[in-house]
Amino acid sequence: MMxxxxxxxxxxxxxxxxxxxxxEQISRASKAVANSPATKKVVQISRQKLSDSLNTQPRLEPMKPLDEKTTILVPQDQLKKK
Structure with a gap:
């Protein structure tokens, strides 16, 4: 979009x-838009969403811990919704 x-x-x-x-007027306006914090935030969020959608690693959710040091992680898509 940018x-x-x-x-x-x-x-x-x-x-x-x-x-x-x-x-000069258009140049100043385009630089102001490109350098604005709002634009930078939108670009950052868009990049993160794109990265998340292209990520091949499954998102893992913790299950019940076996003990204090051991927790089992499973992919979100394998969790049964209750």
């Missing part, structure tokens, strides 16, 4: 005939 927005902004900047002033 690449699309950057591409659209770049295309507009390169195709605009408004002059250097408009170019």
């Amino acid at each position: 690449r699309l927005l950057i591409g659209v902004a770049a295309g507009y900047v390169l195709g605009a005939r408004a002059g250097r002033g408009r170019y």
Whole structure:
């Protein structure tokens, strides 16, 4: 999504005939958006969700501990929902 927005902004900047002033205005706005904490948070969350969806390791859930030092872990999809 971010690449699309950057591409659209770049295309507009390169195709605009408004002059250097408009170019500088768009450049400042795009830098402000790219460097904003909200944008960085959205990108971080999106990357984490993508990473989680592509992860081949099963998520493990703890079962009843056998003793103080031993806990059995099983994949989430093998747990029986009660």
